[in-house]
Amino acid sequence: MVSSFDGVFAPICTPFDTRGEVNVEALRQNMARYRAAGLTGYVVSGTTGEAPLLSKDEKRMMYGCVAEMAGDSVLIAGTASESVRETVALIEAAAELKYAAALVLTPSFYKVQMLRAETQVAFFRAVADASPLPVLIYNFPQMTGVDLPVEVVRELSEHENIAGIKESSGDIDKAGRLIFALPKGFDVLIGASPKFHACLCLGATGGILAGANILPRSSQTIYERYRAGDVAGSLALQQKVAEVTGIGARYGIQGVKYAMDLKGFYGGPSRLPLMPLGEGQRAEIEALVRDVDDELSDV
Amino acid sequence: MVSSFDGVFAPICTPFDTRGEVNVEALRQNMARYRAAGLTGYVVSGTTGEAPLLSKDEKRMMYGCVAEMAGDSVLIAGTASESVRETVALIEAAAELKYAAALVLTPSFYKVQMLRAETQVAFFRAVADASPLPVLIYNFPQMTGVDLPVEVVRELSEHENIAGIKESSGDIDKAGRLIFALPKGFDVLIGASPKFHACLCLGATGGILAGANILPRSSQTIYERYRAGDVAGSLALQQKVAEVTGIGARYGIQGVKYAMDLKGFYGGPSRLPLMPLGEGQRAEIEALVRDVDDELSDV
Amino acid sequence: MVSSFDGVFAPICTPFDTRGEVNVEALRQNMARYRAAGLTGYVVSGTTGEAPLLSKDEKRMMYGCVAEMAGDSVLIAGTASESVRETVALIEAAAELKYAAALVLTPSFYKVQMLRAETQVAFFRAVADASPLPVLIYNFPQMTGVDLPVEVVRELSEHENIAGIKESSGDIDKAGRLIFALPKGFDVLIGASPKFHACLCLGATGGILAGANILPRSSQTIYERYRAGDVAGSLALQQKVAEVTGIGARYGIQGVKYAMDLKGFYGGPSRLPLMPLGEGQRAEIEALVRDVDDELSDV
């Protein structure tokens, strides 16, 4: 273990203009508002950042832009790739900037192999051995179809260059068992916004929350209340915002971006094959967002 | 519909040397033997070709090498990618050579969207509109977690630049329903070696069979017997070779490569994160392969 | 092995009157028409017979009534129960009549235990040891959540009082692997009407087909054509009737009963908690049934 990632991180969206190119000015505006909300830090070129639809050059550009805009916030680079070669190349690019860690997704296309614990361990070790940055394991079985078992993560936690895990399975019980099995100081960051409070009750370190793109202040406040011993207040706020912060899981990235638009951020379009929302979906999101503001006055 | 892909295709492996670089001479030797076995054609840079672990330049090189070595065989280019942009770029590269079609995998990382029929249709239409080659849809839900429904495929079959589907789900009943629902002339190529005979009984056009990398002559003969009306002979041969041709589904690509080594082809190593087989797995594969030769003398 | 169950069996419905009591006269009318259609035999008090909603006395009455009405047809008694005690008690009742076998379902409530091969084997052995009738294993994982593996069935096939299996998983590939693994003479009866033809192509002995309640003549004819070497004719008829014979899997028993009503049999109501169909479902079934008659004139 090498570092500590307490708090709330937004896995930021990559803003595109109408031609599908990265809109740096929109990124700047969003970042300014996130910083004002007091978020702990950011993940750049992660799942919510549409990394699989970015070229390698675009990922590097995103690393650089956010590094310039983030002040003292803690930065984590998304480096998902099927191969060890490509993953390490991306980490090296982030390491030249002021990134604190790399978020490394389990490869998943070759299910037969990647579902074997031995292959999982070997992959993360190969990356961590070569990585100039501390590694955060990224477990996201809804997308990958591969769920890293508790015992694999525990074994990997002994590697001196692996600092923690982003657990995005949404399985609260598994998060609890992970936390119990892992050594103190190994960070367990939750990647399932509506389940953040429950996981804090089980000992999670913090969260990397897609919902923090939409409601950064509320996301941070759930954390702060829980840390201050206000369990009831943390639960009440979590219940209030669960549906809005769960928009990503239900509607995808385009849902997150549309909710951001409604909240005064720049969301904008996604890249194909991600399609614009239908009219019905937009209306549903509008209804969800309408009643929840991020100023927290009524909770 | 624009073309016809009857017969048996091998989705060839990409041979690597011990440093992990493409071994062109080994490829040449394998291709010579496959051609002698009478295979209908080949898929280059597909799943069995470890395409997700190849760079774009390496995929292009593989397209070129096989085109030189394949004589009159029918060639299909694997072009799997998460984005429309990248998919089309790969098809354009293959179109400059003598490829007959592009095999286009459903993007799958963004499950929420890609599980919607509307997004699936839009993706394949966008690719087919832009593609200089006929498109074969590639459905492989075990890897992608996204199973294209019959109705989506039927709708896509109306596009004049979509010629067929490689159905690799291994769901024989679904294959039968697909075949029944699709217009005559729209090819349904089965991508599940042990289920080839059953799908021929339900009307499949042919197969893209990982098992044909190991037992090319037997794979082609199942097809020939069925076409000649010898249903019992086709079934008997299928039963005999089912376990060997199913090695890929059970042991992954490294299993296919090891069985190829045992049969006198060049299999060789895979790239990380794909790991070498364990000793126990090698022994199992040796036992499976030992009793099945490809000369067909005893069936 | 003790017996042979080639052919097509209808797992008959239990007809109820409007007060929910068994309607014996309706049963008599249905049986007369089934016999005219030439079905091989019948299963009494099976899944389609709503056995879980019948009292023990009602099951015994059904055994007796059908025995009187069935002439020389082959009769099989459904005896599903969670416990060995109760299963054997039902078999003993059927053995006093002219039943040829008992159809014994895997217990399933206690999943942790019943998913273990050892418990599965022990259950069927305990029943077969005590049973005065030959036992047919009944595998129906869609209902039970427990799928008997090929190896368990193979091991059970060595028991001298176990004669065959009704394989209702609908997994055509598994049916093929079962057939290949089992000794000649051990019957594999398919319990998935729309997949009957495909399973015959893989060597199935016959079928226990819910669809034969609706289309007895067509169900029997698929079998006869295949046995006569007319594979294309068997497939064509299977494709024609697949949706109608699949009504049970899609709409439940009430769907089968409604389709029977439409075809001139007595279907009638089910018992609670099975509900009457909604208007939309009835219209769908009417559309399916309308275009398919059982006289086979157009195939």
Place this chain on the structure above:
Amino acid sequence: MVSSFDGVFAPICTPFDTRGEVNVEALRQNMARYRAAGLTGYVVSGTTGEAPLLSKDEKRMMYGCVAEMAGDSVLIAGTASESVRETVALIEAAAELKYAAALVLTPSFYKVQMLRAETQVAFFRAVADASPLPVLIYNFPQMTGVDLPVEVVRELSEHENIAGIKESSGDIDKAGRLIFALPKGFDVLIGASPKFHACLCLGATGGILAGANILPRSSQTIYERYRAGDVAGSLALQQKVAEVTGIGARYGIQGVKYAMDLKGFYGGPSRLPLMPLGEGQRAEIEALVRDVDDELSDV
């Protein structure tokens, strides 16, 4: 809503002697110790009570015996059955004794119908309309394959004779969403021992905990600590006992009974098809139980 079921309930085992008959004296001894541990109440003839393997007469006998032994404890009758008729008959038997509620399981054999919300609602309404006791819905999808959706439970909560739900899915997030969706006063009792603490953090009323058969004092104490505001103490005790209280989910009822034997209760044998544990399983359970006593001295 008609009643309130706060606290911790043990779903007691049915003790059998070596011939498989109910052992009333063993039951008496167990009950005396449970009462000394301060448990709130008991479920009789539930899943852990092997109800599916008991005859109707035996269930009635168990209702009666426990009623005599339970003093002022709150009693709940397990009444699981596939049909409305049988379910109501069992409730009527319990109502003649001093039972506070009936625990009514979702029928599940007919999956096509029982997976429809409309049928689920109709079943529970039909039972509740006829029931002389308040009804507790029993959701146990691991056994039934049917998971009652939040919206169905919410709709049923409006029925004046439905008092609460035993939610045994083990899905902590679903429990939280249920609690949030249901009216105050509608009891949500958790039926997943290792997840009890997490669900209390989300607002659960109490638990019906198989683990309370083994560690009654610890199970009750998790509840008491949480209610007293000691969240950290509740979590620490939950973590300590999670593996022992999870024995039922991992090893089945025979595992619970063996752990009871080790803790000085009468566990004894189960009925077929439930098999005795293997030697390896017994050793695992011994290891789990060895380090956890129920006196709580070290937590």
